Amino acid sequence: MKYFIKKLTEKFIEGALFLSSTVTTLTIILIVFFLFREGFSLFKHSPVEDGFVIAVNKGNPVDKITGPQIMDIFDQEITNWEKVGGANDSIILFRIDNISDYYTEAQLGDSFQYVPQLISRLIDSIPGMVAFIPATYAVDGFKGRVIELPNVSMKKFFTEKEWYPTAQPAAQMGVLALIMGTLWVSLGAILLALPLGLATAIYMAEIANEKTRRVLKPLIELLAGIPSVVYGFFGLVIIVPLIQKVFELPVGETGLAGSIILAIMALPTIITISEDALRTTPRAMKEASLALGANKWQTISRVTVPYAASGISAAAILGMGRAIGETMAVLMVTGNAAVMPHTLLEPVRTIPATIAAELGEATQGGLHFKALFALGCILFIITMVVNLTVEYISSKRKLTKR
Template structure:
């Protein structure tokens, strides 16, 4: 009797275990099938390098180059802000302050990760967008830059938490060696700790980037949704995620437009898949040390 229960349980948990692989395959397969039909019809190069996204024009144009550029600009901007600030914060939390302050700071960072993206988008709309417009004296504050700033806040919890873990897991002996030779604490941190934790910090940054590229609601609310190819970060842009979110509701099931949106989904899937895969390699590298 007990034996049977054990065998049944093992089968059940095994099924649940392989579910995640099944889902990844299902998601990829589903996106691929819809996109394949689209690529056959429209052409994959015309899709990636086409300059215009005009699903309602005649003839229809589904070039996502402007969207790629939009995503790229927003992500780049967010990284430029989030990476240095995030890594420095991780350093401050793990190396400078004592335990009780560290707990409070980590708690706040965790809270930040919990704030819904719509709320961040809304705050951006109300507070940041008018500021940006006045500050840089441009016709609209709904720009890639505004998106970058808000998205930087969403990437920071990821970057801070993972980097902080990595920095703190650098063995104490490494530091003692340098400190014993008369280096200041900061020199030790800069030369020894940062170097040892580097792979994990890179992974943290990549995971943060992954989160920014995939973010939808915030960008949709504050980047202006203009499908022109941006020339600077202070112009309105439209990202891949925003297009899907904005247009999916209006499409006819099975139409060209519908499939084009799935193709964008496939692109996003492949980009984030690569980022996460590489980040995981870096994290694994850190653990093996």
């Protein structure tokens, strides 16, 4: 009996453990699945927002207009149908607000109930007109012709630099500037954090006495626990004005400010992991170096650091991973201009900052919403590549170092 209960308890614990790991795994898989489903559905969507259509006169021979073309048309960069493959006729724009140019308020009806018919008639009567109107107007009895825009293309998504996800009539979804912004800021962060972090790690692992280390280590770990919004605040109050003054810029909110803040945030990761790596260097190996007449610096630079090299690179990449995904602090100090960065002294915008800043405004399930999810996918892929690189490096280390 006792044996049976013991066995049962064991089975029960085993089952509970199995269940929790299954649930965790499933949750992760579900999140990834959801992210990619939402993200990829962007590419099955035309760049015109849901509930709106582009309509032209029935006699207009143009039947294909791309997103950028429609933008140019509505920005009056293109003013003749000839440019988009139609007849030589000037383009007349129509947005819903323009209705009052053509009809009086009395004609529209008390509750604007005549608007759909009037628009329909208007499009029918003016051959060069192109209208951006609610889809509900273009139903039965509509005398114009609705033009379907080609879906958002994946290629353009990655190669275009214009990020106007809420532009009307057609959104412009080019994420290159955001990707570049993310990479620039992260790269800048790592360039700042790695030398400083490595130096600190070497100091802690090789030079500091036990007492100093016991004070320093918790302090550095404390750095990892500070909420990122606090870092952002610090950056906004201290670093941003400083950059503005030092570089004599019109605004201090720049990629550099983001890099500095991210560097500070990545430091704990870099320091702790590289310190651990440096500590794995066998004492015997350092002694061997010293016994051959090498001084402390020669030993550190020629034996300890090379031995820990893979750990240090893992630290750098993980630090970079942290920097790439960081949202709040970056959002607060980088100025958030979605333009291609040329130097780190310009405002830039990163992917996570974009998602955080815009998700609140995007209608759920809408075009903008999907675009933000697609950005999330890109971020996910970047961080996954980073993590796989770390895995690869550390597995290689296990193979080469007994």
